[in-house]
Each structure stands twice: as C-alpha cells, then as structure tokens.
Amino acid sequence: MNIQGQGALVTGASRGLGRALAEQLAARGARVALVAREAGPLRDVVAAIRGRGGDAHAIAGDISDQAAVHRIAGQAQGLVGEIAIAIHNASTLGPTPLRLLLDTECEDLAAVLETNLVGPFRLTKILAGAMAIRGAGVIVHVSSDAAVEPYPRWGAYGASKAAQDHLSRILAAELDGTGVRVLAVDPGEMDTGMHAAAIPDADRAALQPPAQVAARIVQMIEDGVRAPSGARLVAPRWDLTP
Amino acid sequence: MTAAIAYPPARPGGVLEPCPARPHRELALRSDEVPRDKVWLVVVDPRGDRAPRLERFAALPRLLRAGDLVVVNDAATLPGSLPGVTADGRGFELRLSGPIEAGRLDGVLLGPGDHRTRTEHRAAPPSIARGDRIAVAGMPATVLAATGRRVELAMHCDGDALWQTLYAAGAPVQYAHRGERLALWSVQTGYAARPWAAEMPSAGRPLTWDIVLELRRAGVAVAALTHAAGLSSTGDDALDRALPWPERYEIPRRTAEAVGAARARGGRVIAVGTTVVRALEAAAGDDGALRVGSGVATLRLDAAHRPRVASGLVSGLHVPGESHFDLLSAFAPGDQLRRAVALAAQHGLSAHELGDACLILPGATT
Numbered sequence: 252m253n254i255q256g257q258g259a260l261v262t263g264a265s266r267g268l269g270r271a272l273a274e275q276l277a278a279r280g281a282r283v284a285l286v287a288r289e290a291g292p293l294r295d296v297v298a299a300i301r302g303r304g305g306d307a308h309a310i311a312g313d314i315s316d317q318a319a320v321h322r323i324a325g326q327a328q329g330l331v332g333e334i335a336i337a338i339h340n341a342s343t344l345g346p347t348p349l350r351l352l353l354d355t356e357c358e359d360l361a362a363v364l365e366t367n368l369v370g371p372f373r374l375t376k377i378l379a380g381a382m383a384i385r386g387a388g389v390i391v392h393v394s395s396d397a398a399v400e401p402y403p404r405w406g407a408y409g410a411s412k413a414a415q416d417h418l419s420r421i422l423a424a425e426l427d428g429t430g431v432r433v434l435a436v437d438p439g440e441m442d443t444g445m446h447a448a449a450i451p452d453a454d455r456a457a458l459q460p461p462a463q464v465a466a467r468i469v470q471m472i473e474d475g476v477r478a479p480s481g482a483r484l485v486a487p488r489w490d491l492t493p
Numbered sequence: 494m495t496a497a498i499a500y501p502p503a504r505p506g507g508v509l510e511p512c513p514a515r516p517h518r519e520l521a522l523r524s525d526e527v528p529r530d531k532v533w534l535v536v537v538d539p540r541g542d543r544a545p546r547l548e549r550f551a552a553l554p555r556l557l558r559a560g561d562l563v564v565v566n567d568a569a570t571l572p573g574s575l576p577g578v579t580a581d582g583r584g585f586e587l588r589l590s591g592p593i594e595a596g597r598l599d600g601v602l603l604g605p606g607d608h609r610t611r612t613e614h615r616a617a618p619p620s621i622a623r624g625d626r627i628a629v630a631g632m633p634a635t636v637l638a639a640t641g642r643r644v645e646l647a648m649h650c651d652g653d654a655l656w657q658t659l660y661a662a663g664a665p666v667q668y669a670h671r672g673e674r675l676a677l678w679s680v681q682t683g684y685a686a687r688p689w690a691a692e693m694p695s696a697g698r699p700l701t702w703d704i705v706l707e708l709r710r711a712g713v714a715v716a717a718l719t720h721a722a723g724l725s726s727t728g729d730d731a732l733d734r735a736l737p738w739p740e741r742y743e744i745p746r747r748t749a750e751a752v753g754a755a756r757a758r759g760g761r762v763i764a765v766g767t768t769v770v771r772a773l774e775a776a777a778g779d780d781g782a783l784r785v786g787s788g789v790a791t792l793r794l795d796a797a798h799r800p801r802v803a804s805g806l807v808s809g810l811h812v813p814g815e816s817h818f819d820l821l822s823a824f825a826p827g828d829q830l831r832r833a834v835a836l837a838a839q840h841g842l843s844a845h846e847l848g849d850a851c852l853i854l855p856g857a858t859t
Contacts, residue, residue, distance in 0.1 A: 297653070309653045321677045322660035325569060325688050329593065329656045333686040380702065381567055381686035384717045386747060425702075428709070 252389055252432075252472055255280035258331040260324075260378070262314050262371070263341030265292040267443035268393065271465035272338055277305030279469065281336065284327035286310045306331070314341050314370035315362070324377040334378050336472055338391045339371035339415075345407040347448045352406035360407045367411035372418060379422070379431060386430035389472050392419045394435045394483065405449075416483055423481030432480040434471060438464045439487040459487065467491055522810060522837055522844035524670050532699035533842055535810065535851040537833045539825035545833040547840060550699040550850055553807075556857050559712025560760035562751055564803075566694040566768045567717040569685035572663030572677055573600070573692075574608070577629040583619035587629055587644075588666050591721045592689040592741060596655060597637070598629065598646040600691075601727045611669040612728040618642050630662035642729055666692055666724065670845070679847075689721040689741070695846040696766030696807050714760075716751040719743045720772040720790070736816070739791045742772035749776075749783040752802060756781065761804035763854060767820050770794060773802040796822035805854030810837050810844040824853040 259276045263269035264285035277283045277300045287293040290311035300307035308330040312323040327334060345355070345363040375390060382388025397405040398412035416435045423433040440446060442458035467489040471478035478484055527533075532550040548556065557563070573589035586607070589600040604616030621627060621644065625636040629646065632655065637645040648655050665680045680693040683702055705715055720742040727733055752773070755762055764770045775790035776783045781801045792798070796819060806824050811817035812834055813827070821830055833851055842849040 308656075311657060321681070322572075325572070325677070326656040326660050328569060328687045329659075330652060377681070377685075380682075380684040381717075383702070384565065384567055384684035384705070384715065385686075385745065425706075429706075 252335065252387065252475065254336070254469070254473060257281050257335040258284070258328070258333050259336035259338070260284045260286065260327045260331075260334045260374075261338045261340055262286045262374070265289065265296055267445060268438055268441060268461040268464055269338070269340040270296050271461040272340060272468060273307065274300055274305070275462070275465050275469050276336065277307050278303070282306040282308075282331035284308050284310055284331050284334070286312055286314065286323055286327070286341070288313045314374065315343075315366040316370075317373065320370065320373040321377065324374060328381075333381055333385065335382065335387060336389050336391075337375065337378050338393065338468075339374070340391075340393045341370075342367045342393065342408075342411070342445075344445065344449055349404035349408075349449060351404055355407055360410075363407040363411050364414070367408070368414050368418070371415065375422065379426065382431045383426055383429040388431040390419075390422070390431065390433045391468060391472065392416070392433075392435045394419075394437045396437050396439070396485075398435075398437070419483070420481050427480065432475060432478070434478055434480070435483040436468055436471060437483070437485045438468070439485065522812060522834070523841055523848070524845045525843050526671070526845055526847040527843050527849055529699050530701060533837075533840070533849040534807075535833045535837050535842070535849070536857050537825050537829055537851060537853045538855060538857045539829055539853060540855050545829070545836050547836060551701075551704055553704055553852070554707040554711045554713065556852060556854070557708065557711070557713045557763065558760070558856075560755065560758050561763060562714045562716060562755035562760055563708060563763045563765060563807075564748065564752070564769050564773065565682070565684060565697045565700065565715065565717050565765045566690075566720045566722065566772070567682070567684050567686045568690035568694055568719050568721060568768075569682075569688040570665055570677070570680040570690045570693045571688045572660055573666045574664045575630050575659070575662055577602075577627060579619050579621060580626050585618045587646075588691070588724060588727075590643075590691050590724050590738065592687075593655070593659075596648045596650075596652065598634070598644075598648060600644060600646075601724065601729070601732070602642045602644060603728055608667045609669055609672055612726045613730075615728050630658050632658055641732060642727065643732060668726065684717060686717075687719060689719055690768075691724045692722055693846065694720070694722050694766045694768050696769075696809060696850065698847060699850060700765065714751050714755060716745075716748040718745065718748050718769065718772050718776075720768040722766075722768040737771070737793070739789045740768070740771065741787065742775060742790050743787040744772065744776045744783050744785055746785045749785045752783050761854065761856075762802055763805045763807060763852075764803040765807045767794065767806070767808060767817065770800060770803050770806060770820075770823075774798075774800060777801045794820045794823045796827065798823045800824070805852065805857065807850060807852050809846055810834065810842060810849055810851055812844060821851075821853065 259281040265287035297309040312319045343366045397409035419435040467486045586603040602618035633649045634646040682697040
C-alpha cells in the first residue's frame with residue numbers, strides 16, 4: 252500500500268512504538284489520527300509532528316472503554332477521512348511487577364483482555380467494514396513473543412496476545428479477497444516504558460530503539476508481497492530495504 | 494420519518510398466503526426496530542402485474558444475478574443532536590444537517606425539550622441572527638447565517654477539540670416514535686466510514702458481512718459512495734416542504750468504474766437506499782456514466798423521474814402519503830407499491846427506519 256495520502260489510526264500513540272509509528276506514517280504523507288488515554292502528552296506528540304509538516308490529530312480515548320470506541324472511530328474519520336491503516340498498538344501488561352498466574356486476580360486478567368483483545372476487536376469491527384467495501388486497507392496487531400513462548404509471570408499479557416494473534420489470522424481468512432490485509436507483528440524487545448515496567452533491570456543498550464522497529468512495520472504496511480494477509484511477522488527478522 | 498401505526502400480529506413464518514390488494518387507508522405497519530439479521534424483504538417486480546412476495550433479507554444474493562452491482566452509502570451517522578445556549582442564556586437543541594467542514598456547522602435549532610416530543614410540537618427555538626455569539630456543547634460559536642431556525646455556525650476551536658467535544662456531547666438525531674436513547678453504534682451500517690450523515694442511511698442496516706461476502710461469491714459486485722444524508726424533519730413546515738436540501742456526495746473512481754463495468758456487461762445497478770439513488774443521479778452524465786469526485790445533489794425524486802443509473806432499489810418500507818413513498822414511485826407504479834405495503838401489513842412488518850425492507854427490481858421475482 253502506498254502510504255501517501257492515506258488515513259491512518261494508531262492507538263497508544265503518545266509514546267514508545269506508537270509514537271514512532273505515527274511519526275513515520277506522517278513523514279510518508281499519511282493523515283494520522285493518534286489515540287491515547289491522556290490528552291496532554293498526546294498533544295505534544297501531535298504538535299511535534301505538525302512542526303515537521305505532518306498531518307496529525309489528537310484523540311483522547313481509552314480503547315478498553317466500550318462507549319469510547321465508536322467515539323474514537325468517529326473522531327478519527329471526521330478528522331482524517333476513511334481509515335486505510337489501523338494499528339492496534341496500545342496494550343497493557345496488567346499489574347507490575349508481573350505475577351504468576353495463580354497470584355493474578357481474575358479481574359486483572361479480564362482487564363488485560365479488555366485492553367489488548369476486546370477493545371482492538373471493537374475498533375476493528377468499525378473500521379474493517381469500510382476498508383473491505385472500498386477494497387483496500389491494512390490492519391496491524393502489535394503482538395509479542397510472549398504470545399508464543401510460555402514465559403512464567405507473563406500469563407495475562409501472553410494469553411491476550413496469543414488470542415489477538417489468532418483473531419488476526421481468522422480475520423485475515425474471513426476477509427480474504429476483499430483487499431484488506433491483516434497482520435500480527437512481534438516487534439521484538441524495545442527500549443520503551445513498557446519494557447522497563449516489565450523488566451526493570453534489563454540492559455537498555457541491548458534493546459532496539461522504537462523508531463527502528465517502526466521503520467520495519469511501515470515497510471510491512473507498504474509491502475503486500477513480503478507481508479501477506481494473515482502473516483505473523485517478527486520485526487527483528489525483517490530485512491529492512493532502503 | 495414514518496407515520497406508522499402500531500400493529501402487533503405475529504411475525505410471518507412458513508408458507509405465505511397470497512394477499513389481495515387493499516385500499517391504503519387500511520394499511521398498518523408496525524413501528525418497532527427489527528434486529529439486523531431478522532429483517533424481512535418485500536420483493537417487488539415492477540414489470541407487468543407480478544405479485545409482490547416476502548423473503549428474508551438474507552435471500553438478497555439469490556434475488557440478484559451475477560454481473561449485477563450493489564451500491565451502498567458508506568456515510569457514518571453523526572452524533573448530530575447537540576445542546577446549546579444563546580449569549581443571554583436561552584437553551585436550544587442544534588441538529589446538524591450535514592458534514593462538518595472547516596469548523597463550520599450547518600443545522601437547525603429546536604426549542605428546549607428532547608426527541609420524545611414530536612418535532613412539530615417542540616417549542617420554538619430562541620431567535621438568533623447573523624453575527625450572534627452562542628455556545629454549542631460549551632464551545633463558542635458565531636452565527637454566520639440564520640434563516641428561521643436554519644443556521645450556519647463558525648466554531649471557535651481547533652478541529653481536534655471540536656470533534657472530541659462533538660462525540661462527547663452529541664447523540665444521534667432521533668424522533669418521538671422511539672422513546673429510549675439510541676446508542677451511536679446502533680445507527681451505523683457495517684461499512685460506515687466518514688461521519689457525514691445527519692440520519693442513518695438505514696437501508697443498508699441489514700447488510701451483514703455474511704450477506705455482502707455472499708453477494709460477491711455469487712458474482713454480484715458491491716461498491717460504495719458517500720452521500721451526506723440530511724435531516725428528514727425540521728419541525729418547521731416551510732423548511733420541511735423544501736426537504737431534502739442539497740446534499741453533498743462523493744463518488745470514488747473505483748465505484749464509477751464498477752458502474753461502467755456493470756452497465757457494459759448488461760448488469761443491473763441496485764441502489765441501497767434513496768440517498769444512493771440521489772448521489773448516482775446527481776453524478777450521472779447524459780450518457781449515464783458517473784463523474785468521479787464530489788458534488789452536491791439537488792434533485793428531488795418522484796414518480797415522474799426516470800433513474801438513469803439505478804435499475805432497482807433496496808429501501809425501508811414506506812406507506813402512501815409519505816414523501817419516501819413518492820420516491821419509491823420512481824422505481825415502480827403506485828399500484829405495485831400499494832400491493833407491496835398491503836403484503837407487508839398483512840404479515841406485520843415494521844416501517845420503522847430500523848425496520849423491514851423492500852427490494853424493487855425488474856426481474857426480481859423471476
């Protein structure tokens with residue numbers, strides 16, 4: 252997909268990978284709706300993108316809030332037009348320090364699923380139909396190696412990401428032939444606030460900068476051959492072409 | 494809006510009996526909401542003297558032919574009912590009548606109260622004039638133009654704040670026949686995109702993705718345009734008589750090409766909703782080819798109009814006397830439509846805009 256001139260929506264866009272994705276999509280000429288819970292930090296990111304000539308808009312909203320999702324989608328399409336690129340990047344680990352499953356409150360598991368699985372599904376339900384009727388669109392689910400590996404203490408987060416991976420595959424199968432591509436992307440370990448919350452004593456020098464991962468995801472959006480619908484891609488293994 | 498009369502008989506099921514035509518004064522349709530996957534479809538073949546028949550809406554792919562094209566309106570419904578107050582503290586309800594562009598709101602004002610009071614019985618709005626400063630959902634605005642209760646407003650805030658407040662404070666426009674508040678999601682189609690519609694383009698409500706994908710498997714193409722469906726009532730007789738007002742539309746290149754391809758292969762174009770008919774007719778040149786891009790539709794459809802692009806129409810049910818009934822008359826003779834309404838009434842169908850549906854299409858019953 253040629254990103255120039257497309258409407259894009261990125262959740263969790265006030266920091267980390269979401270911010271880097273919004274910045275790079277805007278740099279390539281997309282009109283970007285940035286979604287995050289807190290309005291203040293989001294406005295700063297939007298102002299920075301506009302300062303570089305990008306087309307960016309701030310939408311304060313919580314993707315885990317059922318009533319907020321239609322508002323988010325409506326605001327986004329009011330501001331940037333039809334959404335051709337939707338990136339489900341916002342997610343939560345649940346309470347940190349991370350706990351064993353048997354020490355995890357059921358309510359905490361449910362809250363993690365609401366933010367990482369059900370909320371993005373609600374948003375996809377609104378946006379994917381418009382993409383499919385027009386015959387073009389890319390939906391990206393930001394995943395994790397915790398969706399595949401049974402890391403102790405990553406139960407709530409890992410289960411939510413595994414479910415989202417499978418939802419991504421089934422959605423791709425159902426939308427086969429419509430022109431909508433659905434991807435799951437494991438970004439690898441990144442130097443972000445979320446990583447620090449999960450693994451406070453990690454060696455930050457060994458972690459990828461979010462901008463480097465965002466550049467790979469942007470290429471996946473552009474490249475329907477190397478990133479076909481239904482694929483689960485691992486960003487550090489993606490050969491970045493100049 | 495429908496002037497429907499409550500009519501509670503059981504839903505149809507099993508074998509349907511042939512229905513004798515009845516004078517329209519006896520027609521009675523229900524006015525309740527029908528779940529999207531439970532909608533009935535009255536099938537009308539306007540050729541000759543064919544009897545209308547009843548099908549599940551999900552039968553649509555069987556009723557069309559490979560090579561046909563279905564065109565939908567992908568406008569999302571705005572949360573277009575907003576509270577406001579004049580500089581001297583008098584309250585009103587603003588109902589948006591079309592898309593928001595460059596911080597400008599177009600709409601009509603109603604006096605204090607809510608949708609539970611019939612629009613024509615609502616208190617008159619406070620009189621306002623060009624240049625007045627007012628507030629809409631707490632946002633300051635200047636009145637650019639006022640013609641009676643019809644207004645154009647310039648909002649004094651940036652686009653991000655305007656849309657955030659609109660969606661936080663606004664609710665879908667609705668009418669007195671439906672008491673409880675409609676949720677925003679309940680007035681969106683399964684493919685809604687840009688929020689351009691003052692009221693839901695409701696003919697597409699029963700088009701589930703199961704049906705859309707089944708249409709495509711059956712060789713029926715499906716394409717979208719965007720048409721800014723406006724208000725169906727303003728509470729002011731003079732303004733109502735001029736409805737529908739000019740409405741903005743946009744034809745994507747892909748859709749213009751799909752219409753051209755369908756015509757070239759002898760396929761029929763089926764419009765889902767009268768808003769689609771209005772956009773197609775406005776965008777059609779004399780040769781029936783569509784102009785790509787945006788425009789403003791001004792034409793009024795009635796029995797005298799011969800659609801140049803659409804061969805058929807999917808619509809809600811409308812009874813004689815409603816403006817929408819005249820619109821359907823562009824696709825079928827009045828007698829045929831009255832028989833269709835009689836069949837719908839006999840089987841207790843709903844004429845609510847979120848109710849049952851009809852398909853008017855030459856050849857649909859063969």
